[in-house]
Amino acid sequence: MLPDYLQDPRLGDIKLLAVDMDKTLLTDDRGFPEGLFERLDALYEAGVVFCPASGRPAPKLQEMFSGHAHKLAFCSDNGACALWHDEYVFRDLLDHDLYREVLNFAAQRGNCACVLCAFNHVYMLKRDREYAGEVGVYYEDIIFVDSFDEVDADANKISLFFPEWDAEPAYADVYGPTFGDRLYITNAGREWIDFMNLGVDKGSGVAHLCAQLGIDEADAAAVGDTYNDIPMLERVGHSFIVANAEAHMEEHASWRVPSNNDAGVLALIDAILAAKGDRA
Known part of the structure; x- marks a missing residue:
């Protein structure tokens, strides 16, 4: 079993946090965990970019995070689009x-x-x-x-x-x-x-955002649960899976957070904020 997320010795270095939606951030009933938006404000104040990374399209993600979208980055359509401050920084087209x-x-x-x-x-x-x-x-x-x-x-x-x-x-x-x-x-x-x-996935989407924001990929983190999250987990410097992730996902991450229904992403956010506070 993967070690607990608190064992990551460089939590305080994280500058971008890319998070899958279904079965990772969202609960099984597709709701947000209570207290998410207060934490998004805290991440923004701490200089950490929060990035929903999803197969959902950008307009849907912006709608879901209405009121906070201007503070966030988005990796949408499994990496085929990337947005920062409501502006597209990357868009891909199929033949x-x-x-x-x-x-x-x-x-x-x-x-x-x-x-x-x-x-x-x-x-x-x-x-x-x-x-x-x-x-x-x-x-x-x-x-x-x-x-x-x-x-x-x-x-x-x-x-x-x-x-x-x-x-x-x-x-x-x-x-x-x-x-x-x-x-x-x-x-x-x-x-x-x-x-x-080819070459378009959540990992490439996060990479486009890191390049746009001047963030080293080693200082980016990702959280996921299944196959389409693997490219971003293997690309960033801090890779986490939720406790409810598919068993094979342990091969593609370094640490484990609590399940989606136990607000595992929020626990990770709190740990990142605490690590930055301790370092300040």
């Missing part, structure tokens, strides 16, 4: 022919709902309307189409929703071998597969 190829391939297989993520809105097939509630957790503006061949929008991510929670074998057996040489593909939990351009 239109390639995203149509992937979406049509998945649609023909028929065991998932296909989603094209186009910044402020998404495209879904009309036949998949029954899954709009799940997609609507992340995107409010859903455009339903008969075929992806009629779509020619700028987009930065493809997501496939597997209602039977069999995304992991689908990735390993089908999508990784078929498209892995042209796209970065990752599981986001057991129900989602996400596709971005």
Whole structure:
């Protein structure tokens, strides 16, 4: 088992804290832990940049952190967008022919709902309307189409929703071998597969922000729970997983914090603030 987060001897050096959302910061009912926003204010005053790092789009993240968004950085769309002070510092675009190829391939297989993520809105097939509630957790503006061949929008991510929670074998057996040489593909939990351009992931998104802010990646920290968090955990100098993380994630982090339902991220924030106070 990984050592406790308090064993990190350089907590006081952390200047950017990138945190996954679902099952890491958010509780199982997708709520914020009580006391989060007071701690965000304290981090800001201490000169630490807090960065939600999520597969969610930037507008949704900004809405979720309304009132504090101007103080935060965001690594959205699994690293395909990065924002600082409400301004984009990085935006990635998929090739239109390639995203149509992937979406049509998945649609023909028929065991998932296909989603094209186009910044402020998404495209879904009309036949998949029954899954709009799940997609609507992340995107409010859903455009339903008969075929992806009629779509020619700028987009930065493809997501496939597997209602039977069999995304992991689908990735390993089908999508990784078929498209892995042209796209970065990752599981986001057991129900989602996400596709971005090669070289685009949460790690690269955090790196773009560090470069923009003049922060050494060794002084950045990340907290996560599953596959799509691995690139940022392996990129930063301080890597943490929540106690409820998938067992295989211990291979990709240095320390463990309490679970999402036990406000593990808040405990880490308190420890970072305490370490900075002790050093002052």
